[in-house]
Amino acid sequence: MPELSPSTIRPGHVSGLFATDRGLFLLPSRIGVDVTRRQAIGFISHAHMDHAASHALALCTEATARMVRHRLGNVTTRVMEFGQPQEIAGHRLTALPAGHIFGSAMLFTEHEKGSLLYTGDFRLGPSATAQPAELCQADYLIMECTFGHPNYRLPAREVVIEMLLETVTQAIRRGATPVISAYVLGKSQEVTKILTSHGIPVLQHPTIFEISQIYQASGCELGDFRLYEGRPVPGCAVIVPPKPLAPSGLPGALHVEKIHVTGWAMDAKRRQSAPRDHWIPLSDHADFDQLLDAVEQVSPQAVFCTHGPKSFVEELRQRGHDARWLA
Structure with missing residues (x-):
C-alpha cells in the first residue's frame, strides 16, 4: 500500500x-x-x-x-x-x-x-x-x-423512453435532424443504447464517441452508432455534449430539432431557457x-x-x- x-x-x-x-x-x-x-x-x-x-x-x-x-x-x-x-x-x-x-x-x-x-x-x-x-x-x-x-418525482421510465422515441421519430419524419444534448459520459451512452435498441442509428460527437469505444471494449454493447463527421445522415439521431449549439445549429445540418435529455427537464425555469426545444426527463440519478x-x-x-x-x-x-x- x-x-x-x-x-x-x-x-x-x-x-x-x-x-x-x-x-x-x-x-x-x-x-x-x-x-x-x-x-x-x-x-x-x-x-x-x-x-x-x-x-x-x-x-x-x-x-x-x-x-x-x-x-x-x-x-x-x-x-x-x-x-x-x-x-x-x-x-x-x-x-x-x-x-x-x-x-x-x-x-x-x-x-x-x-x-x-x-x-x-x-x-x-x-x-x-x-x-x-x-x-x-x-x-x-x-x-x-x-x-x-x-x-423531482420523475415519470415512469417506460413513459420517458416512449417520449424520447416519439420525439426523435417525429423529428426524422419531418425531415429534421434530431440533435440530443446529453452528458459525454453516461447519459450519451444510455440514450444511444435506447435509440439503437429501437432501430434508430446514432451519430456521436467525437468526445462522446471516444467514451463509447471504452464502453464497447469493456463489454457494454451500444448498437448501431458511428462518429459524426460533419454532416447528418438521413434517419439518424445525433448526440452532442450539453453545450449550446451555434445560432446556425449543427454544422452540416440544415434543419435541427434540439432535444435535452435530463432530470432537470422537470424544472420549469430550465425549460423556459430554451422553450422551442424538446425536454425529456430521463435521469441517471x-x-x-x-x-x-x-x-x-x-x-x-x-x-x-x-x-x-x-x-x-x-x-x-x-x-x-x-x-x-x-x-
Whole structure:
C-alpha cells in the first residue's frame, strides 16, 4: 500500500468511522471517498470528474478504471469486483452496483466501529447500460440527494423512453435532424443504447464517441452508432455534449430539432431557457421517491445527505429518521 500522507481531518465524525476534510474520508485509514484531489488511497465511485482524482492508488471497478485512465492518464488502480469484499487498510470494503452509469459503484465498508454504505451518485430501477443498484442494510448511510425535492418525482421510465422515441421519430419524419444534448459520459451512452435498441442509428460527437469505444471494449454493447463527421445522415439521431449549439445549429445540418435529455427537464425555469426545444426527463440519478425508498431499504441508524437540497434532511426527520447534512 502507498504510504499515507498527512491529512487534517475535522473532528466531526461518527464513532470514529468517517470524517470530512473537503471531502469524505474513512477512519482511521484516511481512505478518500470520491475526493477530487490526489490521495494515497482513494475510492472512485465513477469517472465523472466531480468524483475522481489521480490518486496514488485508486479503488474502483474495471470499467471505471478504464475511463479514469482515459480522462486522467496512467492512474494505478486496484479493481473491485461487485459483491466481492476486500480487506484494505483495516477496512472490509465491498463495491455494489450503483445504477448510475456503466461501472458506477456504491461502497459498503465494515469496521469494528460499525458499517457504512456510501451511495455516490445512484439510481434505483433499470438502466440501459448500468447494472441495477444493489442496496444493503448498514448502520450509517451517506447518500447523494440531487433530486431531494418533491418537484423531482420523475415519470415512469417506460413513459420517458416512449417520449424520447416519439420525439426523435417525429423529428426524422419531418425531415429534421434530431440533435440530443446529453452528458459525454453516461447519459450519451444510455440514450444511444435506447435509440439503437429501437432501430434508430446514432451519430456521436467525437468526445462522446471516444467514451463509447471504452464502453464497447469493456463489454457494454451500444448498437448501431458511428462518429459524426460533419454532416447528418438521413434517419439518424445525433448526440452532442450539453453545450449550446451555434445560432446556425449543427454544422452540416440544415434543419435541427434540439432535444435535452435530463432530470432537470422537470424544472420549469430550465425549460423556459430554451422553450422551442424538446425536454425529456430521463435521469441517471434517483428521483425524490427513490431517495426515500433507498433510506427505507438501508434502514440506517443515521442518514447523511450530500449534493442536494438541505430541505431533504428535514423531510427525512419528519419521517422519523435521524438525518443530517454532511458538510
